[in-house]
Each structure stands twice: as C-alpha cells, then as structure tokens.
Amino acid sequence: MEPCFIFLQTPSGFEQVPNVDQFDPHVFPSITNSSVVSVRLSKERACPLGKNGFSFQWYRTNTDSEMMKEQSMCSKDDEGWALLRGACYAAYQPSVSDVGHRLRCIIKHGSEHETCHLPCLVAIEQSLFDSAKITLLGGNKTATFGNLRGVEDLSIFRLKIDVNSNDDFITSSSIFIDKVTSGSADESNNETEPVPHFKVEADPAKPRIFDLICSSHGRLRLDAANRKSRESLILALGVANFKGKLSSLTSKTALFPSCGIEDKIHTESDSTLESSIDAPTLSPDNSHSEQLEAKLADMHRLLKYKDFSITKLQQEFVTSDANKRKVEKELESCRVSERLLKGALEKSESKVEEEALTIEDMHQAQNDAVIVQERMMTALYNEKAVLQAAVEARDGKIEGMTHRIAELEKESVIMTTSLSSIQSLRNNLVQTQEKCSSSEKVIATMKKTESELEQDLKSVKGIVLDLNDKFLAAKETASKRESDCRKLKMERSSLKNRAEGLTKEMMRMSKNKLEALENEKLKKVIQELQRENVDMQENIEVAKSEKSKIRELYEATCLAHQQSVSYQLSTDGNNASCASEQRIGELESVISSMTEYLNAKEMQIDTLKQVNEAFAKEINELTQP
Numbered sequence: 001m002e003p004c005f006i007f008l009q010t011p012s013g014f015e016q017v018p019n020v021d022q023f024d025p026h027v028f029p030s031i032t033n034s035s036v037v038s039v040r041l042s043k044e045r046a047c048p049l050g051k052n053g054f055s056f057q058w059y060r061t062n063t064d065s066e067m068m069k070e071q072s073m074c075s076k077d078d079e080g081w082a083l084l085r086g087a088c089y090a091a092y093q094p095s096v097s098d099v100g101h102r103l104r105c106i107i108k109h110g111s112e113h114e115t116c117h118l119p120c121l122v123a124i125e126q127s128l129f130d131s132a133k134i135t136l137l138g139g140n141k142t143a144t145f146g147n148l149r150g151v152e153d154l155s156i157f158r159l160k161i162d163v164n165s166n167d168d169f170i171t172s173s174s175i176f177i178d179k180v181t182s183g184s185a186d187e188s189n190n191e192t193e194p195v196p197h198f199k200v201e202a203d204p205a206k207p208r209i210f211d212l213i214c215s216s217h218g219r220l221r222l223d224a225a226n227r228k229s230r231e232s233l234i235l236a237l238g239v240a241n242f243k244g245k246l247s248s249l250t251s252k253t254a255l256f257p258s259c260g261i262e263d264k265i266h267t268e269s270d271s272t273l274e275s276s277i278d279a280p281t282l283s284p285d286n287s288h289s290e291q292l293e294a295k296l297a298d299m300h301r302l303l304k305y306k307d308f309s310i311t312k313l314q315q316e317f318v319t320s321d322a323n324k325r326k327v328e329k330e331l332e333s334c335r336v337s338e339r340l341l342k343g344a345l346e347k348s349e350s351k352v353e354e355e356a357l358t359i360e361d362m363h364q365a366q367n368d369a370v371i372v373q374e375r376m377m378t379a380l381y382n383e384k385a386v387l388q389a390a391v392e393a394r395d396g397k398i399e400g401m402t403h404r405i406a407e408l409e410k411e412s413v414i415m416t417t418s419l420s421s422i423q424s425l426r427n428n429l430v431q432t433q434e435k436c437s438s439s440e441k442v443i444a445t446m447k448k449t450e451s452e453l454e455q456d457l458k459s460v461k462g463i464v465l466d467l468n469d470k471f472l473a474a475k476e477t478a479s480k481r482e483s484d485c486r487k488l489k490m491e492r493s494s495l496k497n498r499a500e501g502l503t504k505e506m507m508r509m510s511k512n513k514l515e516a517l518e519n520e521k522l523k524k525v526i527q528e529l530q531r532e533n534v535d536m537q538e539n540i541e542v543a544k545s546e547k548s549k550i551r552e553l554y555e556a557t558c559l560a561h562q563q564s565v566s567y568q569l570s571t572d573g574n575n576a577s578c579a580s581e582q583r584i585g586e587l588e589s590v591i592s593s594m595t596e597y598l599n600a601k602e603m604q605i606d607t608l609k610q611v612n613e614a615f616a617k618e619i620n621e622l623t624q625p
Helices: 065-070 126-137 227-240 262-281 287-418 422-511 516-570 576-623
Strands: 005-010 013-016 037-040 055-061 081-083 103-109 112-117 142-150 156-166 169-181 184-187 198-202 209-214 218-223
Touching (some): 005 112, 126 142, 126 156, 126 227, 142 227, 156 227, 169 209, 169 227, 198 227, 209 227, 422 516, 422 576, 516 576
Antiparallel strands (some): 005 013, 055 081, 055 103, 103 112, 142 156, 142 218, 169 184, 198 209
C-alpha cells in the first residue's frame, strides 16, 4: 500500500500538511472550519477509488474515553477518538463542532490500513468568531436565527439565544424555539419558558444539517439555509454554553467536547427539577409518601417521554401516509403518461417507417448523383491533364525567360564592375551621349522602317484577303470539278455500257451490212466525246495557270514573312514584337491552308489527267474496227 498524506486545498492547488515534528504554526496557515483537507498520494495524484480503491474514515479527539469504549466500530486502540459518522470520503471540511480538536483519517485498502494525523487543532474562522462575540457578549446579548427547516416534518423554526454574563463569566443562557405556522410564530413551549439545557451536533457529511438536543423537544434535526448560517448558529450555541472565563475564549477553544448525549441532558434536567421540587419537603415522618411521590414523578416523566415519542410516531405516520398518497398519485400519472407514450410510440414507429422509405429514395437519388459526380470527375481529370500540359509548356517558357534574365543579370554585373571610377563614368557619359544621338538617328530610321513594314503588313493583309477570296473561289471550282468528275464517271459508266452495246452491234453489223446508219450515229457520239476531252484539257490548263498564280502569291507571302521576322529581331524588347508575332502567326496559318489547298488541287489535276487518259484509250479502242 502506497503511503498517503494530508493536503490543504488552496486556490492555487494542494499544499501538503507537514508532520507533527515538522509542523510550525507560524509558517503553515491555520486550519479553520472553512478549510478543506484531503488525503492524497501526492500533490498531483489522488487516491484510487472504486471497487478496488481505498476507503476512508475520519475521526476527532474525544474528551470522554468511556464513550469511545462503548462504540462498536472502534477497538481498544481507538480510545480517545470519536467516529465522525458519514465522513467517509478522501476530502473533509471541519465544522465548528471540530474546533479545539485534532483530526485523523484511517485509510484502508484490502487488509492493509494507514493512519494520517492532522498535527494542529482546528480553529474557527476569525471573522466569524469576532462577529459571534460581538453579538452575544456585547450589546443586547441576543442572537436570532430564522429559516430553519425541520428535516422530518418540514416545519419552519426560529431560534433565539439569550446570554447573561457577569464580570468574566456567563451566568446563564437559554434558547427560545418558535415553530412558524401559516406566516406566524407560535411558542413551542406551552408555558413560554426558555430552554436552559441544550446541545448541538453538526452532521459531518451534510454541510447544512445539524441536530439540536434539548430537554423539552428531545432531538430536533434541522436544515439551515446554507453552511455559513449553520456554522454561525452552532458557534453562537457553543459560546452560550461556554462555562469558563470569557477572557480565555479564543478561536481554538473547544466549545463542543465529544461527550454528553440527549439522555444525559434529560437526566440532568430531571435531577435539577427533582432537587428543586423535593428538597424542601424531605422529613423522616412522611418518607414513605415522599418516596411514592418521587415514583409518581418518575412515572409522569416517563409518560411525558412516551407521549413525546407517540406524537413523534404519529407525525411520522402522517408524513408517511401523505408520502404514500403522493406516490399513488405519481403512479397514476405515470400510468397515464405510459398510455400516452404508447400512442406516441406507435405514431413514431409509423413515422420511422415513412422516413425509412424516404431514406431509401434519397439513397437511390444519392447513388445517381454519385454516378453523375464520377462522370464529372473524369471530365475534370481530363481537363486537369490538359491544363497540366499547358502549365508545363508555360513553365518551359518561364525557364527560358529565367535563363535570359540570368544572362542579363550577368551582363549587368559586368557593367557595374566596369563603371568603377568616376573619371571613366564621365568619359563613358560623353560617349553615351554621342551614342544616344546616333541611336536616336537609328531609332528614327527604325521608325521609318517600322512604318514601311506596317504598310507592307497592310498590303500583305490585302493579299491574304485576296488569297482567301481566291481560296473560296477555288473551293467552289473544286466542288464544281468534283461534280463534273462525278458526271464524267457516270458518263464513263454509261459510255462503257454503250461501248459494250456498240461492240455487240458491231458484231451484228459485221453479219448484217444493212446497219450503216447506226455506225454513223456511233461516230457522232465518239466525236462528241473527243470534244468533251478537249474541254477537259482546257480546264486542266486553266487550273495549272491558277496554280502558278497561287505559287507566286505564296512566294510573296514568304518574303513578307521573312521581312517581318527580321524586323522583329531588329526591334527586340519593344511592344510591337507581340503584334508582329500575332501577324506572323496569322500569315503562317494562311500559308499552311494555302499549301493544303494547292496540294488538293494538284491531286485533283492528277486524277483528271488519269480520267482523260482512260477516256482517250477507250475512244481509241472504240474507233478501231
């Protein structure tokens, strides 16, 4: 079992209380009824609790060891210590009942146990002690406490304390107990006499509850408004019961010794009453009658005590009956609420089924949405790949620019090193002025060339527009040629059919010479085909001339392109380079389209040549006998 220690709980944390041999009251703060002490393993570690944890029990010193011997929970080793019932936690807050006593805690873990002692006496908080002394020992010497609720019958009580003192002693003290009913206070003692013998005990486990023990009411278990009001009341009762010199009363004086129970209070009060009543009438002649009267008085006292217990039991019966009725009403309300809850449960089940159907529909819609989202993600991935390719191309351009910038930085470094002396700067300044004049001239010439090149570009744009118009016209002629080729192919197939028919008819004509007219018709058809062949050759020549013109235009655009490129190289770094690059790109696209158009026209011309050659062969075959 690990060793445990007592710690004082402070606003900044826990502070360990030193042992008895190391305790210095001038250094360590005093432990009062507002302090909280706790048993811990260390400042950071609390004692383990639960099924296999530690158990705790707090004790305080007892002035009556015979009473401790009668307690069943304490052994002979525990003589001199009173058990604090209910104080079975690791933390404990002392009350006014513990003032002037020492405390200890017995910690058990299985079969092992350990005892931790508090090395100093518990004291009263100084402000509370001073206010109680001023109230009871000065001024009116009375104190009133209200809003005290009975724990058993929930009645409201008001308590008044009167103190009479002479010189340095309290000569008499009494309390008045008023029971408040329906907003008014009634004296609980029918003869309106004060209660001279009383005792108070604070509950160690509950901070607001205490027991008031007196000869007239027995034990009253009361509940104060808060802990501070309970401590003030107990302190006032303790000061009223103090029997010593008032000059010796300090904040560490034990006001409540751990002895004296309600039976002693009853016997003391009865014995004092007996002595006050019976002492004057004692004589040897009527001793027997006096004994009988004493027995009768004892019987009266017993009857009063039994009547008190019977009334107490009746009150408890009434409260239990009222509690029973309350429980029956609560049971009936619980049954009604159970019926309502059943209906609500059925409704909620139907709602749950409907919500389950809606959830299924939502799940299906969510699946459809997921499919659409996947498609969108694939499209986005494709776009991302395209963008990455564009970014890579841009990064390549940026790298080229960075290399260029690095070269320029190197050149600038070389220039800064060359401009080291002031004399060389002056000479260079003169030279640069001369160069500036020459460069201005060069700039003027460059501007002229730029204007000329702009005019050339405008002319090139006009040429490009003409080429576009010609390109469109060439497209139209190509479509016409394609339609003519299709017609020629149709005519070719028809001519083949006619040729086959003619060959058959020629065979017939060789057999029958009377069909000369039909031969003449065939000759006319052949002549028409020859004319169409001549027209086709003329069209081919026209296409060749158009091809030569387009080639000339292509060469002119190439020359313009070369001139614009040279101009761009000469004016590197100017803003006009961007526009020239755009124009060059447009010209290159136009040239590529024109080259494609020329290649297509050449292919058409080749196909027309092949068709003409095939027609010529067929015509020659048909003309031959």
